[in-house]
Amino acid sequence: MTIAAENLTANHPRRKWTDYFTFCVDHKVIGIQYLVSSFVFFFVGGAFAEVMRTELATPDPDVVPPELYNQLMTLHGTIMIFLWIVPAGAAFANYLIPLMVGTEDMAFPRLNAVAFWLTPPGGILLISSFFVGAPQAGWTSYPPLSLLSGKWGEELWILSLLLVGTSSILGAINFVTTILKMRIKDMDLHSMPLFCWAMLATSSLILLSTPVLAAALILLSFDLIAGTSFFNPAGGGDPVVYQHLFWFYSHPAVYIMILPFFGVISEVIPVHARKPIFGYRAIAYSSLAISFLGLIVWAHHMFTSGTPGWLRMFFMATTMLIAVPTGIKIFSWCGTLWGGKIQLNSAMLFAFGFLSSFMIGGLTGVMVASVPFDIHVHDTYFVVGHFHYVLFGGSAFALFSGVYHWFPKMTGRMVNEPLGRLHFILTFIGMNLTFMPMHELGLMGMNRRIALYDIEFQPLNILSTIGAYTLAVSTFPFVINVFWSLFKGEKAARNPWRALTLEWQTASPPIIENFEEEPVLWCGPYDFGIDTELVDEEETVQTLIADAAGS
Amino acid sequence: MKIPGSIVTLLVGVLITIISLWYGQNHGLMPVAASTDAKEVDGIFNYMMTIATGLFLLVEGVLVYCLIRFRRRKGDRTDGPPVEGNVPLEILWTAIPTVIVFTLAVYSFEVYNNLGGLDPTISRDNAGQQMAHNHMGHMGGMGNMVAMAGQDDVALGIGLDSQEQGVKPLMVDVKGIQYAWIFTYPETGIISGELHAPIDRPVQLNMEAGDVIHAFWIPQLRLKQDVIPGRGSTLVFNASTPGQYPVICAELCGAYHGGMKSVFYAHTPEEYDSWVAANAPAPTESVALALPKATSSMTEGEYLAPYAEEMGVEATVLAQLKDHAATGDLL
Ligand code: HEM
Numbered sequence: 019m020t021i022a023a024e025n026l027t028a029n030h031p032r033r034k035w036t037d038y039f040t041f042c043v044d045h046k047v048i049g050i051q052y053l054v055s056s057f058v059f060f061f062v063g064g065a066f067a068e069v070m071r072t073e074l075a076t077p078d079p080d081v082v083p084p085e086l087y088n089q090l091m092t093l094h095g096t097i098m099i100f101l102w103i104v105p106a107g108a109a110f111a112n113y114l115i116p117l118m119v120g121t122e123d124m125a126f127p128r129l130n131a132v133a134f135w136l137t138p139p140g141g142i143l144l145i146s147s148f149f150v151g152a153p154q155a156g157w158t159s160y161p162p163l164s165l166l167s168g169k170w171g172e173e174l175w176i177l178s179l180l181l182v183g184t185s186s187i188l189g190a191i192n193f194v195t196t197i198l199k200m201r202i203k204d205m206d207l208h209s210m211p212l213f214c215w216a217m218l219a220t221s222s223l224i225l226l227s228t229p230v231l232a233a234a235l236i237l238l239s240f241d242l243i244a245g246t247s248f249f250n251p252a253g254g255g256d257p258v259v260y261q262h263l264f265w266f267y268s269h270p271a272v273y274i275m276i277l278p279f280f281g282v283i284s285e286v287i288p289v290h291a292r293k294p295i296f297g298y299r300a301i302a303y304s305s306l307a308i309s310f311l312g313l314i315v316w317a318h319h320m321f322t323s324g325t326p327g328w329l330r331m332f333f334m335a336t337t338m339l340i341a342v343p344t345g346i347k348i349f350s351w352c353g354t355l356w357g358g359k360i361q362l363n364s365a366m367l368f369a370f371g372f373l374s375s376f377m378i379g380g381l382t383g384v385m386v387a388s389v390p391f392d393i394h395v396h397d398t399y400f401v402v403g404h405f406h407y408v409l410f411g412g413s414a415f416a417l418f419s420g421v422y423h424w425f426p427k428m429t430g431r432m433v434n435e436p437l438g439r440l441h442f443i444l445t446f447i448g449m450n451l452t453f454m455p456m457h458e459l460g461l462m463g464m465n466r467r468i469a470l471y472d473i474e475f476q477p478l479n480i481l482s483t484i485g486a487y488t489l490a491v492s493t494f495p496f497v498i499n500v501f502w503s504l505f506k507g508e509k510a511a512r513n514p515w516r517a518l519t520l521e522w523q524t525a526s527p528p529i530i531e532n533f534e535e536e537p538v539l540w541c542g543p544y545d546f547g548i549d550t551e552l553v554d555e556e557e558t559v560q561t562l563i564a565d566a567a568g569s
Numbered sequence: 570m571k572i573p574g575s576i577v578t579l580l581v582g583v584l585i586t587i588i589s590l591w592y593g594q595n596h597g598l599m600p601v602a603a604s605t606d607a608k609e610v611d612g613i614f615n616y617m618m619t620i621a622t623g624l625f626l627l628v629e630g631v632l633v634y635c636l637i638r639f640r641r642r643k644g645d646r647t648d649g650p651p652v653e654g655n656v657p658l659e660i661l662w663t664a665i666p667t668v669i670v671f672t673l674a675v676y677s678f679e680v681y682n683n684l685g686g687l688d689p690t691i692s693r694d695n696a697g698q699q700m701a702h703n704h705m706g707h708m709g710g711m712g713n714m715v716a717m718a719g720q721d722d723v724a725l726g727i728g729l730d731s732q733e734q735g736v737k738p739l740m741v742d743v744k745g746i747q748y749a750w751i752f753t754y755p756e757t758g759i760i761s762g763e764l765h766a767p768i769d770r771p772v773q774l775n776m777e778a779g780d781v782i783h784a785f786w787i788p789q790l791r792l793k794q795d796v797i798p799g800r801g802s803t804l805v806f807n808a809s810t811p812g813q814y815p816v817i818c819a820e821l822c823g824a825y826h827g828g829m830k831s832v833f834y835a836h837t838p839e840e841y842d843s844w845v846a847a848n849a850p851a852p853t854e855s856v857a858l859a860l861p862k863a864t865s866s867m868t869e870g871e872y873l874a875p876y877a878e879e880m881g882v883e884a885t886v887l888a889q890l891k892d893h894a895a896t897g898d899l900l
Pocket residue numbers: 064067068070071091092094095096098099102103155156157158402406409410413414452466467468486489
C-alpha cells in the first residue's frame with residue numbers, strides 16, 4: 019500500500035518548496051501558505067501573551083510600562099483573531115474543500131491567491147506599528163480612546179484589518195461558490211462532508227458582517243485623520259454607534275472563529291471512533307442556525323454601555339437561544355463517541371480536549387448572556403477566562419486536532435505520536451491552569467486590560483502565569499514533531515485512517531490536479547460500520563488503481 | 570450480582586443532582602454582597618452554577634467514560650455500531666437546553682426588572698428631561714450645580730426610580746476622568762475623590778465622563794455602568810452592609826486604567842453625618858467650583874499620582890479643581 023502510493027506520486031510532478039513563496043493558484047499550496055503563515059503569527063501573538071502574563075505575575079507594572087502592556091494586549095488580541103484563528107480556518111477550507119467535493123481547484127483560483135497574499139502584508143503592517151507607537155485601545159478600539167492614543171499606530175491597525183477583512187470576504191466568496199457549484203455529480207448537499215456545511219455557514223456570516231466592520235473602520239479612520247466627528251463626542255459624534263457597528267461584525271466573528279473548527283471536529287470524531295456521525299442533519303442545520311442567530315446577538319457585548327433596558331432583554335434572549343444549536347452539536351459528538359471503537363491518537367486527544375474545554379466555555383457563555391450577571395462580570399477576567407476557553411480550548415484545540423488528522427494527507431508523512439501526546443498533555447494542563455483561575459479573579463473584582471492590580475489577586479495570577487509558561491513549553495514538542503515528521507516521519511498511505519471522505523481517495527500528498535480520475539462516491543462520508551466490508555473493499559480497489567498507475 | 574443499567578443510571582443521576590445542588594449554593598466564588606440587589610444577582614449566579622455543574626459533570630463524565638470504556642483494542646479493525654441518530658434522544662437533548670435557557674431568561678428578566686433595569690426614567694433613551702428636572706430640584710440651595718455635558722441627551726443605566734421609593738435619595742454627581750473618579754455631593758457641596766453614602770438610603774449616581782469612556786463598578790454591589798462622554802448615565806442603589814468597597818473603572822481608558830480606583834464607604838447613618846460635618850465646605854468656598862476639563866493638560870506625574878499614593882486622589886484632584894475654579898474655566 020505504502021509503496022503503491024509512492025509509485026503513484028512518482029509519476030506526477032510534485033510541488034517544489036519554492037512554490038510556497040509564489041503567487042501559486044493551486045488551492046493546496048494556498049492552504050499550506052495560510053496554515054504556515056497563521057502559525058508564524060500564532061507564535062508572535064503567543065510571545066506577546068507570555069510577556070503580558072509575566073507582567074501580571076506581580077501586582078506592579080514592573081516588567082513592561084503600562085503603555086507597552088496595552089500595546090502588547092491590543093496586538094495579541096488582534097493577531098490571535100485576525101492572523102491566526104481566522105486564517106487557519108481559511109487554511110483548512112482552502113486545502114480541503116476542493117478535495118472533499120471532488121474537484122480540481124477552487125471556483126476562482128486567482129482570487130484565492132489574491133486573498134491569501136493580502137494577509138502577510140496585513141500582519142506586517144500591524145506589527146510594524148510598533149515603530150510609530152502601536153495601538154493601545156484594545157482589539158475593539160473604542161473611540162474616543164482610540165482617537166486619542168497614538169494616531170499612526172491606530173491608523174496602521176485599521177489598514178491592516180481592512181486588508182485581512184478583504185481577504186476573508188474574497189475567501190468566503192470562493193468557498194460558497196466551490197461548495198455550491200463544484201461538487202461531483204453524485205454528491206448532493208446532504209452527502210457532503212460536515213466541514214463543507216460548516217464553511218457554508220461561516221462564509222455566509224463573513225459575507226454579511228465583514229463589510230459592516232469595514233464601514234466602521236473607515237469612519238473611524240476619517241475621525242482619526244480627517245478630523246470628522248462620526249464617533250467623537252467632542253464634535254457631537256456618538257461613540258456608542260461605533261460599538262454597534264463594531265460588534266455587528268465582531269460578534270459574528272467569534273462564530274467565524276469557531277464554526278470551521280466545529281466542522282473539523284465533525285470530520286475527526288467519526289473517523290477515529292469508527293462510527294457514523296450521530297445526527298448528521300442536526301449538526302449541519304445547527305451550523306446554519308448558529309450563523310443566523312449569530313447575526314442578532316451583537317449587543318450582548320454592550321450590556322453596560324448605552325443600551326436601553328428593553329434592548330438588553332432582547333439581546334439576552336437571542337444570545338441564550340444560541341445555546342440550543344450549540345448544545346445539539348455537543349450532544350451529537352458525544353453520541354458519536356458512545357459505543358465507538360476509539361483510537362486515541364493525537365488528533366482524537368485534541369478532539370477530546372476540544373469537547374471538554376469548549377463545554378466550559380459554552381457554559382460560562384450562557385452565564386454572561388444573563389444581563390444581571392453580565393453587569394457584574396463584563397470587562398473583567400471572568401470574560402477573559404470565558405473567551406479563552408472558547409477560543410483556545412475550542413478553536414485552537416480543534417485546529418491542532420485537524421493538523422494531526424490531515425498531516426499525513428498534506429505532507430505524505432505520519433506524525434510522531436508520542437510527541438503529539440506530549441503536546442496534548444502540556445497544552446491541556448497549561449490551558450486549564452492559565453484560564454481557569456481567571457474566572458474567579460473576575461468574580462472577585464479584577465477588571466481586564468490592566469497592567470497593575472491589587473495584591474489580593476496575586477496568588478491566582480501566579481497560577482495563571484505558570485499555566486501560560488506551560489503553554490509556551492507545549493509548543494516545543496509540536497514544532498519539533500512537525501519538522502521531524504516532515505523529513506523523517508513514516509511514509510503515509512493515501513488513507514491511513516481508513517476514512518470515507520473524498521480527500522482520502524487520492525495520494526498523500528495529493529497530486530497537483532488532485533485526483534487521477536474523477537473520484538467516485540462509494541458511500542456517504544461517515545458510513546462506518548454500515549457495510550463492514552466497505553472500507554476494506556475500497557482500500558483494495560485503491561491499491562489496485564495505485565498499482566496499475568505505478569507499473 | 571450484576572446491577573441493572575437503569576439503576577446505575579438512576580444512581581449516577583441522583584449523585585450528579587446532589588453534587589450540583591450543593592456546589593451551586595456553596596461555591597463561595599462571589600465577594601460579599603453589600604445590597605439586597607446584589608443578593609438577587611447572586612441568586613441567579615447560584616442557579617446558573619447549579620445547572621452548569623450538572624451539565625459539566627454529565628458531559629465530562631460521558632467523555633471520560635467513552636475514553637475508558639470504548640477504547641479500540643490493538644489489532645481491532647472493525648467499526649462501531651452504525652447508529653446514525655435517535656430521534657427521541659435528539660428531541661430530548663434539544664428540549665433540555667431549550668427549557669433551561671427559557672427558565673434562565675425568565676429568571677434573569679425578573680431580577681433585571683427588580684434591579685430597576687426597566688424603569689422608564691432611568692433606562693430609557695428619552696429620560697433626558699426627567700434628569701434635568703431632578704437637577705433643578707436640588708440645585709436651588711447650594712447653587713453649585715455643575716453643568717452636565719449632554720444632560721439633555723440620554724440617561725442610561727439601572728436602578729429603581731428613586732423618587733418612587735418615598736425616601737429622598739442621596740444625589741451624587743460622578744465624573745470619570747483619566748484616571749480618577751470625582752464625586753460631587755450637591756446637597757452638601759462636598760467634592761471628594763471617594764464615594765461616601767449611608768446604608769439603607771437610595772443613592773443615585775448621575776455620571777458623566779470628561780474624556781474617554783470609563784465604567785463605574787463596585788463588585789460588592791454587582792453594579793456596573795459605562796460612563797460615556799456626551800451622555801449622562803445613572804445608577805441607583807441601596808447599600809445594606811456597612812463597609813469599604815472598591816470603586817473600579819472597568820472600561821479601558823488608557824495606560825493607567827488599572828490605577829483608576831477609589832473607595833466606596835458605606836456608612837451607618839451616624840458615621841455619614843459626622844463625615845458630612847467634617848467635610849462640608851464653608852458656603853462661600855464652593856460657589857464657583859467647576860470640574861476640570863479633560864486631563865490632557867495633566868502631566869504624567871499627575872496621572873500617576875492617584876495610583877502611587879492610593880487614596881491620594883482627593884488631594885491632587887481637588888488641587889486641580891481649585892485651579893480651574895480660579896481661572897473660571899468652566900466645562
Ligand atoms: C498562549 C496562550 C494565551 C495566553 C497566555 C493569553 C493571555 C491573554 C491575556 C493575559 C490577555 C489580556 C486580558 C485582558 O487584560 O483583558 C489576553 C487577551 C486576549 N486574548 Fe489571549 N491568551 C492566549 C491565547 C489566545 C488565543 C489562542 C486567542 C484567540 C484565538 C486569544 C485572544 C485574545 C483576545 C481577543 C484578547 C483580548 C484583547 C483585548 O482585550 O483587546 N488569546 N490574552
